[in-house]
Amino acid sequence: MSFDWTFLASPSVAPRLLSGLFTTLELFAVSWAGGLLVAFVVVGLRAVPFPPLGWAMRFFVEYHRNVPTVVQIMVWYFGVPEILPDPIRQWINQNQSELIFAAIALSLNASAYFSEDIRSGLRAIPKTQLEAARAIGLSALSAMRYVTVPQAVRIAVPPLINRSLILFKDTSLAMVIGVAELTYQVKAIENLTFRSLEVFAAATVTYLAVSLMIMGLGAWFGRQFPPTFKA
Amino acid sequence: MLEIIQNYWILLLVGSWPNGPLGGFTATLILAFLGMALSFPIAIMIGIARTGVWKAPRLLATVWVYAFRGVPLVMIIFWSYFVLPRLTGIAVPAFVTALCAIVVYESAFLGEIVRAGLQGLPAGQAEAARSIGLSYGQTLWHVMLPQALVNMVPSIVNQFVSTIKATSIVYIIGVQEVTFAAQQVSSTEVGKAFQTFMVLACFYFAVCYLISLIAQYLERRIHRKQKGAA
Numbered sequence: 001m002s003f004d005w006t007f008l009a010s011p012s013v014a015p016r017l018l019s020g021l022f023t024t025l026e027l028f029a030v031s032w033a034g035g036l037l038v039a040f041v042v043v044g045l046r047a048v049p050f051p052p053l054g055w056a057m058r059f060f061v062e063y064h065r066n067v068p069t070v071v072q073i074m075v076w077y078f079g080v081p082e083i084l085p086d087p088i089r090q091w092i093n094q095n096q097s098e099l100i101f102a103a104i105a106l107s108l109n110a111s112a113y114f115s116e117d118i119r120s121g122l123r124a125i126p127k128t129q130l131e132a133a134r135a136i137g138l139s140a141l142s143a144m145r146y147v148t149v150p151q152a153v154r155i156a157v158p159p160l161i162n163r164s165l166i167l168f169k170d171t172s173l174a175m176v177i178g179v180a181e182l183t184y185q186v187k188a189i190e191n192l193t194f195r196s197l198e199v200f201a202a203a204t205v206t207y208l209a210v211s212l213m214i215m216g217l218g219a220w221f222g223r224q225f226p227p228t229f230k231a
Numbered sequence: 232m233l234e235i236i237q238n239y240w241i242l243l244l245v246g247s248w249p250n251g252p253l254g255g256f257t258a259t260l261i262l263a264f265l266g267m268a269l270s271f272p273i274a275i276m277i278g279i280a281r282t283g284v285w286k287a288p289r290l291l292a293t294v295w296v297y298a299f300r301g302v303p304l305v306m307i308i309f310w311s312y313f314v315l316p317r318l319t320g321i322a323v324p325a326f327v328t329a330l331c332a333i334v335v336y337e338s339a340f341l342g343e344i345v346r347a348g349l350q351g352l353p354a355g356q357a358e359a360a361r362s363i364g365l366s367y368g369q370t371l372w373h374v375m376l377p378q379a380l381v382n383m384v385p386s387i388v389n390q391f392v393s394t395i396k397a398t399s400i401v402y403i404i405g406v407q408e409v410t411f412a413a414q415q416v417s418s419t420e421v422g423k424a425f426q427t428f429m430v431l432a433c434f435y436f437a438v439c440y441l442i443s444l445i446a447q448y449l450e451r452r453i454h455r456k457q458k459g460a461a
């Protein structure tokens with residue numbers, strides 16, 4: 001089987017690949033932002049001294065960490081509309097809802113891991129750091145601003161970047177519910193043209209390029225901001 | 232939910248076996264276990280190459296790790312589906328196609344665990360072994376690997392959980408594991424998708440959570456032992 005680059009430029013291929021890549025990046029960006037937002041809420045709620053709330057949050061985290069991401073996406077897309085009231089269900093059926101459900105599922109999945117990374121960053125800083133900062137006369141806010149938060153960030157960010165890489169790769173799972181992201185388009189082009197090699201290669205290189213950028217960011221951060229404490 | 236479990240637990244556990252191929256959650260576990268077991272030798276070689284002094288193997292192992300960590304498993308499954316029949320010249324069963332993809336994918340992650348295990352040992356271990364006259368190979372085999380492997384056990388167990396979860400995507404090429412079975416159930420039981428997929432989630436949750444707890448227990452135990460020995 002010969003390898004033909006020009007095939008990638010043909011009108012049945014190039015627009016699909018580009019729109020697939022765009023959807024992949026869109027899904028990644030939305031899920032990443034959503035995941036981080038929910039993660040901070042989870043971290044906040046876990047700090048509330050009300051045990052049932054803490055248990056609920058722990059269950060939230062453990063559910064998302066111990067059930068495959070594919071299954072979480074299926075529960076949201078195939079399952080959840082069934083238990084929603086009729087008007088909402090009709091709206092969902094009429095509109096393109098795959099992308100929304102994929103984004104919800106991926107956000108919640110990522111938030112569980114993100115919240116654990118943030119928590120371990122916060123917990124890694126000994127209480128004495130804050131006490132010492134207060135003792136030399138810093139206000140509570142300044143102590144956080146100059147002493148505890150900078151140290152916690154150095155510990156929390158590398159695993160967060162690593163998790164972001166996994167989230168980026170997990171966007172490919174949205175193809176199972178028909179989100180037209182890169183992997184879905186690759187499959188569609190293959191079904192349409194019966195040529196796989198060029199399209200597989202193009203998609204693989206694209207995924208690899210973005211992944212390497214995320215890994216590079218992680219390596220850069222680790223060099224620039226090495227942890228002050230060994231966790 | 233109870234009704235789904237009552238009517239379909241056999242399908243979800245073993246698929247259409249004994250009248251058809253072994254499937255369901257048993258196939259999921261077999262796939263994950265074989266995937267881990269077969270990728271382990273590759274992972275050991277990657278770990279040694281990545282920590283070693285020879286340039287060529289180190290470069291090769293590094294490229295391998297970055298390549299397979301940077302591409303979604305779905306894409307690797309597509310490649311496996313495309314390449315294997317052309318390499319072997321025969322129709323490769325879906326299970327084998329999926330297994331090959333999982334082995335190369337997991338070898339990258341396990342390889343990093345092995346590397347971390349080797350690098351995590353105190354430098355004095357290798358130095359002492361070399362200075363009493365052991366060769367590089369003997370040092371690895373008799374001194375480094377036995378210690379590193381023990382320290383790696385919790386990470387390996389956690390990676391097993393990741394592998395079990397990762398296998399859920401292989402139903403797209405028709406491997407009859409538990410997610411495939413759940414899809415079958417949800418296409419027969421109209422209007423019960425939520426219950427069906429929650430049952431599926433419970434299956435995974437029960438097993439993966441249990442294994443995660445074991446990993447945590449092992450980690451504490453190993454940590455305590457190291458502290459006691461120090």
